[in-house]
Structures are given as C-alpha cells and as structure tokens.
Amino acid sequence: MATKRIGKQTVKLNNPPSIIATASIVGPKEGEGPLRLYFDEIIDDELWGEKSWEKAESKLMRETFAKVLKKANKTAEDMEYIVAGDLLNQCLAANFGLRESGIPFFGVYGACSTMAESMSLGALLVDGAYADNVVCLTSSHFCSAEKQFRFPLELGSQRPPTAQWTVTGSGGAVLSSKGSGPYITHVTTGKIVDMGIKDVNNMGAAMAPAAMDTIVTHLKDTGFTPESYDLIVTGDLGAVGKEICNELIREQGYNISDIYNDCGVMIFDRERQDPHAGGSGCGCSATVFAGFIYKKLMEGVINNVLFVATGALLSTTSSQQGESIPSIAHAISISNSIQ
Amino acid sequence: MQKTLTKKEYQKYVDEKSPNSKTLRNVIRAFIVGGIICIVGQFISNILKTKGLGQEETASITSLLMIFIGALLTGLNVYDDIGRFAGAGSIVPITGFANSIVSPAMEFKSEGYIMGVGAKMFVIAGPVLVYGISASVIAGIIHFMLS
Numbered sequence: 001m002a003t004k005r006i007g008k009q010t011v012k013l014n015n016p017p018s019i020i021a022t023a024s025i026v027g028p029k030e031g032e033g034p035l036r037l038y039f040d041e042i043i044d045d046e047l048w049g050e051k052s053w054e055k056a057e058s059k060l061m062r063e064t065f066a067k068v069l070k071k072a073n074k075t076a077e078d079m080e081y082i083v084a085g086d087l088l089n090q091c092l093a094a095n096f097g098l099r100e101s102g103i104p105f106f107g108v109y110g111a112c113s114t115m116a117e118s119m120s121l122g123a124l125l126v127d128g129a130y131a132d133n134v135v136c137l138t139s140s141h142f143c144s145a146e147k148q149f150r151f152p153l154e155l156g157s158q159r160p161p162t163a164q165w166t167v168t169g170s171g172g173a174v175l176s177s178k179g180s181g182p183y184i185t186h187v188t189t190g191k192i193v194d195m196g197i198k199d200v201n202n203m204g205a206a207m208a209p210a211a212m213d214t215i216v217t218h219l220k221d222t223g224f225t226p227e228s229y230d231l232i233v234t235g236d237l238g239a240v241g242k243e244i245c246n247e248l249i250r251e252q253g254y255n256i257s258d259i260y261n262d263c264g265v266m267i268f269d270r271e272r273q274d275p276h277a278g279g280s281g282c283g284c285s286a287t288v289f290a291g292f293i294y295k296k297l298m299e300g301v302i303n304n305v306l307f308v309a310t311g312a313l314l315s316t317t318s319s320q321q322g323e324s325i326p327s328i329a330h331a332i333s334i335s336n337s338i339q
Numbered sequence: 340m341q342k343t344l345t346k347k348e349y350q351k352y353v354d355e356k357s358p359n360s361k362t363l364r365n366v367i368r369a370f371i372v373g374g375i376i377c378i379v380g381q382f383i384s385n386i387l388k389t390k391g392l393g394q395e396e397t398a399s400i401t402s403l404l405m406i407f408i409g410a411l412l413t414g415l416n417v418y419d420d421i422g423r424f425a426g427a428g429s430i431v432p433i434t435g436f437a438n439s440i441v442s443p444a445m446e447f448k449s450e451g452y453i454m455g456v457g458a459k460m461f462v463i464a465g466p467v468l469v470y471g472i473s474a475s476v477i478a479g480i481i482h483f484m485l486s
Contacts, residue, residue, distance in 0.1 A: 052449035053449075147446055147447075151442075151463065152442035152443045152445065152446035152447075153442070153445075153446060154413050154414075154416060154418060154419045154438070154441070154442035154445055154446070155419060155422065155438060155439060155442040155443075155463065156413075156418045156419045156420075156421055156422015156423065156425075156429050156430065156435065156438050156442075157419075157422055157423070157426075157430070158360075158365065158422065158423060158426040160359075160360050161357075161358045161359070161360060161361075162357045162358065195346055195349045195350075196346035196347075196349065196350060197349075197350065197353060202353065202357055205353040205356070205357060209349065240356060240357055240358070243356060244352075244353065244356055
C-alpha cells in the first residue's frame with residue numbers, strides 16, 4: 001500500500017531529507033550575471049584547460065561533485081548513491097565526469113528538468129531508508145549544447161528573440177537523513193505534456209504547459225495555496241515561457257504572480273547580456289538553486305520554496321523529423337521547517 | 340493537461356505572446372554589412388584589373404581572396420559576431436559560405452581529422468552544394484537543349 005502518496009502525482013515524505021550542502025560552478029557569462037555573488041566558483045575560460053567542450057563539461061561535473069562533498073563535510077565513502085545527468089548524448093558529462101567516484105550511480109535524463117528529477121529520486125531514496133546520504137548533480141555547457149543541438153559556435157547566424165542561452169554551469173546537492181534542513185517535504189513528479197509546439201527556438205512556450213500542469217497538480221494534491229510558498233520557481237522557461245506559464249496558471253484559478261520567478265530569467269541580465277529570452281539548460285536551474293535559492297533558504301530570507309525544473313524532451317532527430325516538443329516539469333517542495 | 344486550450348488554440352496564443360524578430364532592423368543591418376562585403380570585393384577586383392589581369396582571372400582571384408577573408412575571420416572568432424549583427428548580410432556573400440565550412444571544421448576538430456573535421460566540414464554547406472550543383476546541371480541541360 002503506497003501510504004505516502006497524496007493526490008495524483010505527489011508523495012509526502014514522512015522522513016524528509018535535509019539538503020545539507022549545495023555547490024555551484026558557472027561559466028564566465030553566468031559569472032557576470034546578477035547572481036554572480038552566489039556561485040561558489042566562476043571559471044574564466046569555457047574550455048577550463050580541457051581539449052573539448054565535452055571534457056570541460058565533465059570537469060564541471062567532477063569539480064562540483066568534489067566541492068559539494070567538501071562543503072557537506074563528507075567523503076565519497078559516506079555517499080550511498082549519486083543521481084546525476086546532463087544534456088549530452090548518453091549523459092556524457094555525468095558518466096565521464098563521475099566515472100572515478102566509486103559510488104553507486106543512477107544516470108538520469110530529464111533534459112533541463114534533471115536537477116529536480118535527481119533531487120526527487122534522491123529524496124525518495126533517503127525517505128525510503130534506502131540511503132542516508134545521496135548526491136544529486138547536473139550540468140550543462142553552452143558550447144557542448146550548441147554543438148549537439150544547434151550549430152557550430154563560430155557560424156555567423158542570428159537567433160530569434162524567443163531563443164534561450166544554455167547556461168554553462170554545474171550544480172549539486174547532498175541530501176541526508178540527518179540534518180536540520182532545509183527539508184524536501186513533497187515530491188510532485190511531472191508527466192509528459194506536449195501541446196504541439198514545434199519551434200526549437202521557443203522552448204519556453206513548449207515547456208510552459210508542463211510547468212503549469214505540475215504546479216497546479218501539486219497545489220491540488222497537497223491542498224497548499226500559493227500563499228503557502230515564499231517562492232515558486234520554474235527552471236528555464238525564460239521571459240516568454242514565464243509569462244505564458246503565469247497566465248496558464250491564472251486560468252486554472254491560482255494567482256502566483258507575486259511569488260513566481262524563473263531561473264532562466266534570474267540568471268542573466270537580459271538588457272546587458274543579451275541571452276534573448278533567458279537562460280536554459282540543466283545547469284540553469286541547478287546553479288540558481290544551488291547558488292541563490294539555497295543560500296536564501298539558509299539565511300531564512302525565504303522559508304518555503306516550490307522548485308519546479310522544466311525540461312524539453314526533444315532530440316535533434318525528432319525535430320528534424322518534424323515532431324513537436326514533449327515537455328516535463330518536476331517539482332519538489334522545500335521547507336525550513338517540518339509540519 | 341488540466342481543462343484548457345486545444346493544441347491549435349495554444350499555438351495561436353503562443354504566436355501572440357512570442358516577440359517577433361525585428362525584421363526592419365535586421366534588413367537594414369543586412370543591407371549595410373552585405374553592401375560593405377561587396378564593396379570590399381569590388382575594391383579587390385578593381386585593383387586586380389589595374390594590375391592587368393583579365394576578366395576571368397580577376398573574378399576567380401577575387402572569390403579566392405574573399406573566401407580567405409571569411410575563413411580567417413571565422414578562425415579569429417570574429418565572423419560569428421558579424422553574423423549575429425548582420426544576419427543574412429554576412430551569410431549570403433561568399434564569405435558566409437567560407438564561414439559555414441570553417442566553423443564546423445573548427446567545432447569538430449576534437450573528434451579527429453577524419454571523422455571530425457573531414458566528415459563534418461560540409462554539415463552546413465553540404466545541402467547548398469548538393470542542390471546548387473544539381474540545379475546547375477539541370478540548367479545546363481536545358482541550355483544545351485535550347486541551343
């Protein structure tokens with residue numbers, strides 16, 4: 001009997017794990033953005049001494065892993081699982097970046113929703129008493145993502161204003177059965193939503209209905225209201241998707257405008273840095289969470305957060321074959337106190 | 340999805356919500372940059388003619404030099420910035436063609452000279468070549484039949 005399930009898609013954790021540490025490393029452009037003071041490390045060169053973008057992204061993952069363990073005051077031996085993934089084919093960055101970790105490893109792919117997906121699974125592992133300490137990690141890299149999904153970097157092309165800029169960065173969190181918060185109290189797992197958007201330069205619009213679906217379902221399942229939260233934050237909808245998501249949620253009878261934000265909007269200064277509609281990529285929500293949101297939770301500036309990372313589950317093959325973009329959003333409810 | 344829009348209604352709604360590219364601004368920029376590239380080409384061509392080269396040699400050498408400039412600016416990480424500003428203005432001239440071949444060659448160098456540079460070099464220019472050459476063959480045949 002699944003006694004911990006409430007509603008359609010939500011699990012209420014009886015033994016909520018604490019997020020005992022987070023770490024974030026970002027690229028130079030993110031390091032010039034409005035959240036620069038919150039990241040643990042800013043690399044000044046996108047290759048970071050490596051020979052390829054893929055190797056550089058693997059290094060981002062590896063170094064973030066080392067950093068988050070150090071900040072948690074733990075060693076690799078203390079960790080029972082890693083749950084990690086990234087955007088590259090076959091989750092290259094996670095598999096290669098963490099191959100020397102020596103810890104049982106679950107590779108996950110949720111496109112840009114990976115941070116919330118890995119933290120959902122990590123929280124379930126800890127809550128279920130299958131593990132005491134789990135590391136959740138993800139990364140993305142502007143250059144490796146452009147190479148895989150779009151065009152070579154040096155190709156002189158223009159992008160439409162709805163396009164987004166893949167964040168170079170990696171974020172990680174250690175979840176533990178022991179700790180004094182912030183706690184992951186609820187996990188709402190998203191379902192795949194496809195509203196027929198085909199424009200790969202408008203992922204925000206493709207993902208917004210998935211975000212709306214998960215947020216509204218979460219509120220219905222838990223009985224929470226928008227007032228229950230200090231911040232509801234989506235992963236990487238960007239400016240266009242954020243506005244659409246906000247309106248779609250209002251149509252469902254909830255007004256979250258005052259407490260709603262989007263990591264893709266937060267990470268760059270759109271006037272000064274020209275990321276078009278905003279940031280995207282697994283690293284976007286991961287670094288904003290691990291950097292900014294977690295620190296604000298620790299400071300007690302905010303106490304209840306619904307973290308909803310959003311992913312566009314397309315592949316280059318599917319879009320060339322004229323398919324629309326299936327999307328997903330996973331939500332975790334994070335609180336400084338347990339009711 | 341909860342009770343809400345159909346796919347068609349949603350697409351329409353998204354189209355209204357999504358900002359369009361600034362077409363007029365882009366066209367003006369393309370005109371200026373594309374024009375400058377052509378002026379450079381004309382300048383080279385005129386110099387070559389004053390050196391006593393014939394029409395055909397001048398055209399060939401001018402093209403070669405423009406391709407070189409395009410490739411060089413790509414290698415120097417400049418052409419993508421020009422392209423972001425100028426759009427079609429720097430894509431359409433022959434320098435853009437050079438850019439479309441050199442940029443994947445640079446990008447895929449990490450996969451080696453055979454399967455990386457060699458195989459991927461024409462990933463963008465390839466379709467242009469296939470259909471450009473095919474069209475010229477068809478035009479040639481028609482010309483041959485008519486004459």
